[in-house]
Amino acid sequence: MEPDLKKQLGARVRKARREADLKQEELAEMLGTSQAVISNVENGVSTIDAPDLPKWARALGKPLMYFYADEAQSWQQRALDILSMIPEDRLDFVLHMLKNMALTMHEVDT
Template identity: 40%
Template sequence: MNENHRLGARIREMRQSQDMSLSELADEIGKTSSYLSQVERGLAEPSITALREIAKALGVPIFYFLVDDRDKNAVIRKDERKKISYPSSDSQVELISPDLNRQMELVEIRLQPGEATVENPLPHRGEECTLVMEGRMYIEIGEKDFELEPGDSIYYVASVPHKIVNVGEEELVLISAITPPNF
C-alpha cells in the first residue's frame, strides 16, 4: 500500500469512527464528496491546507494522519524506557511515553528520602498533573505548598516555578503527565 492509500485509509477510518458521512465531512471542509472520496481511496493527494481542514473537522491533530500506525499505538516495555534527568538532580526519571515528539509526555520519577527534583523551584511551559504512587510528596508551586500521599494527585500550570521533595521515610514514586513535552 502506498502513502496516499495509507493516508486515505486513515482519514476514512477516523471519519467512519465518528459516524460522519463522506458528504458531511466534504461539506465541513468546503470540498466535494467526489474529491474526498478520491483522497480516501488514495487516488488524490490532499494539500497540507486540505489535510489541516480534514484534521480540524475530525477533531484530531494533523500529525495523526502523517505518523506511521506503529507510532500511534507504541508499547513501551518497562525495561525499555528511556532514562532522562533533571538539571542538578540525582532523581531517577524514566520516560513512559514513547518519545518527546508527541503532544504529551508521561514520566515516572523516583526520589529517595530528602531528595528533590531541583534545587530551586523552576518553571516550564505548559501544564502538569502528578500522581503519587508510593511515599510522601511535598510540592511547592509559587507561593503555595502541598503534601500528598499515595493515590493523591495535583494538577497545576507549570509556568509557575515548582519543586517536588520526598518528605517521607521511603522512596517516593510519582507519575507526571506534562503537556507539551519539556525534557
C-alpha cells in the same frame, strides 16, 4: 506523494471519518468540497494539500500527525527517507518550508 503513502493517508481519513460518524457527503460539506474529493482521498487516488490538512484535521477531530503516523517506522526515519528524495540544490529551500510549516502547525494545535 507516493502511491503507498496516498493509500495510508486515505485509510486514515476513512477511519477518522467513520469514528466521527460522518458520511462522505457530510465531511465534504464541512470542508467546502465535493463527496468525490473525499472518495478520491479515501481511495488513495488523490491526496490532501498540505495547507488544507489542518482544516481536515479539525473537521475529523484528529491531530495533524494522525494522518501521517506510520507504526512500522519511526518519524525520524520517515523524515530522513523523504528528505533523501530531495535534490541537493533544493534542500535548503525545503528545510526552510518545513520549519515554517512546523511553526504554523504548532499555532493551529495550540
